Amino acid sequence: MIKNPIHSLFKTSLLVCFSLTSNYLQAQQIFSTNKYPITDFRQPLDIMPPALAGSFGEIRGNHFHSGIDFRTNQREGYPVYAVADGYISRLRVQNSGFGQALYLNHPNGYTTVYGHLQRFAPKIATIVKNLEYEKKSFEIDEFPEATLIPVRKGEIIAWSGNRGSSGGPHLHFEIRDTKTEETINPQFFGIDIPDNIPPIIHGLYVYRLNGKTFNESIPKQAIGITGASGNYKTLAPISLTGEVGFGIVVTDRHNGLSGTNGVYSIQLELDGKMIYTSALERFSFENSKAINSHIDYPTYINTKRSIQKSFVDPGNPLKIYSGLVNSGKINFNDGVSHQLRYIITDSKGNSSVLPFTVNAGSAPTVAATVPGGIVYAYNKVNEFNSDEIKVLIPQGSLYNDLNFTYKKLPKPAGNAWSNIHQIHNRYTPLHTGFNLWIRADALPENLRNKALIVSTGGSSQGGSFDNGYLKANPKNFGSFYIAIDTIAPRIIPINIANGKSMTGLSKMTFKISDNLSGIKSFNGYIDGKWALMEFDTKTATLWHSFDDRTASGKHDFELVVSDVKDNVRRYSISFAR
């Protein structure tokens, strides 16, 4: 029951594995049979055996991991291969995100994505650089015609790197449905990752809901568990009365050099009947932020521990759930014992189980009570107005009904041009954020275009002056006030100075930063002509790589960096090369 015994016989087809095991019925529900081609795609790297530093659907901050992260031995520069015939359908260069990425469309209806690339293959690199000079922009997002850059299966399209929001050298790889752009678990396409290790169950929790909306004030209790190698149990039977939901902490490891990864599916059975299934086969990017509804978000905010709830909030748009009975919530009120069982499965079909007994009390279910505050329905537009602020929560942003609270606090010392407005609290996740207007009576007219909304943590929420108010769209609730940014960004030259000979150096490098509103643009000019500056947000590093656009001899160089509030810093020198 625990491990898939057929696994070692069928290395490439987990679909075939499953049709032969005793897990057949259960497996059919969570693994889609024959839905995806399993022989079309080769591995994107030649590092064997492949090992993942991150799995598909793994829990990350504010999103599910949208692909798989191949380990590259802590090094950059491994050749990245086109996994099938096709053409480059998108060229993307970003300060953060994937850094440098390629998208390939294939005739079978799928798009493959390769992220954090160190450099592109020469023919692609030339096209990208020409586009950057044509648009006078480092960041580009282009969708070439199918005939422009065709590629063959196994052709080197790039070399692996660490660009963009990457925590170390690796290749981020995705397979998307070309039409819907949904991202799909690459392990369903015969991209084989050796793994015969079952998931690890770290913790079990119960939430006493009793008709209430899940939020940070719902009592949570850890239930002691023990076990290893696929078999887990609770330390003692549990006694519960009334409506509850369960949550579980799980991770997975693969063979070899695997990091700690995520699992594929979580299932909960009550008295032999499945009442909850989540399975990370595919998801759309617009729903990915609902991970904050999938997990116990208040606990995550406080402790960074990701408890995956086995009950679903009414406004959760994720389509990873199936077979839900009463949204996964259970009423224990019949005075008898119930058998429950978690089944946790990884993408390769290895499973772990945690059976446990609940002795139900016999008290009637407590009717829902509404604590203080204003009740906002999750499926409506909600507005709050006071003499100093306006709040608008768009439909689709709340995952649950909300007892909204608001409090005004005095203006803080220093750079502050309004009172502090405490808009509910940071423990309630929002899917699309909310609109906030703060009355700007105290703000002098000459500072209107320098003003923005900041949170009491000091982070800029952006914003602009709008008819007597500062308006912004914070992603989360919290405490906010108006501040101004009149300070230009900082430019720190790293390897260049006025009059310096740069002969023998391949690039000139700077660090740039801004105090509050953030960097909006950077532009370099050599002898008055725009010159490509490349930027990496995570290291705040800005550089220009010399090429044959700059002949040997003396040159003037100017760097202009602006922040979001149009404060401008200039840096001008002469150099020789």
Ligand SMILES: [Zn+2]
């Ligand atoms: Zn990744």
